Amino acid sequence: MPTLPESLDDIQIVTSEGRHARMIRSGLAVPQFLQGVFPFVGRGVFDLSPLNDALTYRVPENKTAEVLYFRAGNISDDLIYLTLSANGKPIRYFPIGPKADIHVALAIVELHAAGDRIEICLAAPRGLNGSVVVDVGLVECGA
Numbered sequence: 001m002p003t004l005p006e007s008l009d010d011i012q013i014v015t016s017e018g019r020h021a022r023m024i025r026s027g028l029a030v031p032q033f034l035q036g037v038f039p040f041v042g043r044g045v046f047d048l049s050p051l052n053d054a055l056t057y058r059v060p061e062n063k064t065a066e067v068l069y070f071r072a073g074n075i076s077d078d079l080i081y082l083t084l085s086a087n088g089k090p091i092r093y094f095p096i097g098p099k100a101d102i103h104v105a106l107a108i109v110e111l112h113a114a115g116d117r118i119e120i121c122l123a124a125p126r127g128l129n130g131s132v133v134v135d136v137g138l139v140e141c142g143a
Helices: 019-025
Strands: 029-041 046-048 057-058 063-075 080-086 089-096 100-105 117-124 129-142
Touching: 019 129, 029 057, 029 089, 029 117, 046 080, 063 080, 063 089, 080 129, 089 100, 117 129
Parallel strands: none
Antiparallel strands: 029 129, 046 117, 057 117, 063 100, 063 129, 080 089, 080 117
C-alpha cells in the first residue's frame, strides 16, 4: 500500500507543458508580438482601416503562424472595435468599451501560411479621438 508524504516538500508537482510552450522551448517555434500604444481618429463604425504599420505581420517563407491571444485597451470615451485581419479580411472582431480593456485567449486558432499578412484594424465613431493599447501574441513555426 502506498504511503502518504510526510510533508509538502515530499510532493512532486507534475505540470503538463502545452504544445506551443514545448515548441518554443525546443526552438521549433518563435514567439512574435504586435504591440504598442497608437493614437486614432475615428472615421465611422463601418470604415475599418489598418491601425498602424507596426501592427502588421507577414508570415515568412517556409513558416506558418498562429495567433494565440489578443489584448487591447481603449483610451477613449466611446466604444471602438479592433479586428484581427488576414490578407485584408477580418477574421475576428474585438469590441472594446470606453476606457476599457479586453484579453482574449483564442480557443480556435487558425494556421496562417507563408506569405499571409496579418494585421490589426480599427473602426470608431466618426471624429472620435483616442488611443488604443495593443498586445497580440503569435507563434511562428517551421513549416
